[in-house]
Amino acid sequence: MTIFEALKADHETQRTLATQLTNTSGDTARRKAVFDQLKKELAVHADAEERFFYKPLISNDMSQDLSRHGIAEHHEMDELVEDLEETDMSSAGWLVTAKKLEEKIFHHLEDEEQQFFQIAGKVFNNNQKEDLSTKYLAYVKENR
Template identity: 30%
Template structure:
């Protein structure tokens, strides 16, 4: 079980914030200024979170042989989610295409964070010390602040028509 002030506390707190942002996006009028602002906030939050998580958490547990495959899987999901965010940023938010891509993003992201919380984090607690967890949290918090400053909305279509 993770102890107070560990990497898991920070990651799960971010996941809660991301879930709340998705609910707010769902409730906002598509294409409205508020809808766009929420989507941009979600995008920047998720990009900063994923980059810092890879640097602080996944880089550490990648060295644990029992977690290598789970780590690769999670990091590849980060890339898929980032690609969807970029594609959505380049799509008219009032279009059916946006709605379809957003539904896919929402599903993939929720699946990803559920998988982390239910499978990856418990497995990691088995191989990490409390000191490791606290150190990773410190690195995560520092890197997330830097990544948030550098995160961008990058509208890119993966499949050009």
């Protein structure tokens, strides 16, 4: 498995959870359960992705700007998660912010899959792609 395949699998989980979150209405227990799961998934994924995808890419001129952009988007998602934690889940404002988070997640994942992966594919050799995947998956498994 390559780093791209490992990341894409987690991306699908994030898309599913983000959609489930914004489809919750009135059921704050369900909303909290999905939010907690998404929050954990985003945190573990971002940490692992920054260590085993962006960090190796940031030192290459071809991928430096994209790496910085991806890390900045992780920070933006973190801020939206913090906003959600500070807002009453039963309020209309909570769902508005949750939808902003969903949009940011989908935008970020599309950027990675449509742009970052293509450039990273040119930067990493086949052994690196597999080695980074192994390290990424081990880290995610240990921290989920």
